[in-house]
Amino acid sequence: MSYQGNWQERAACRGEDPELFFPVSEMGPGARQVAQAKAVCARCPVRAECLQYALDTGLDHGIFGGTTDAERRKLVRRTRAEAA
Template sequence: MADVSRLPAALVAHWDWQRHAACRDMDLEIFFHPDGERDPSRAQRVARAKAICAGCPVMAACRSWAHQVEEPYGIWGGEGEDERRALLRRRRSAHPVPAA
């Protein structure tokens, strides 16, 4: 089962930005990789998704959301999975959790 403990409360204010997203009603396969996808197909799909994000009026809110919930999959706010993972590693190394 998914860990939803990091998710904010279900308030309209937390989700309203999505109504204005450039990707709304688009095929999700652009933003989430299919099983077995490899380069150069992956690089082309990621570039296409990031190009859509670049013109999105809510790109900053989308990216912030992905950081807040530590979204592990897909392109969010113009960032890919590897970029978010690297950011999360940097954050955790800068602020290590004390051992219990």
């Protein structure tokens, strides 16, 4: 997939503190941070492109396309299982 066309320039997270999208944990205060980051993603016009970018490049930390790294790993496993 090509990432040209500067989809990142249309991302809802532009202008947000990048730290918001890299919680230390998904529990306790981190859960609130994950929810806040996902709320930004929920209103993003390029959420699908962001998720595909994270999947294609193997990003394994942070919130991308409205998913956590654990959710992306689960999605990859499910996709591979369905393809098998």
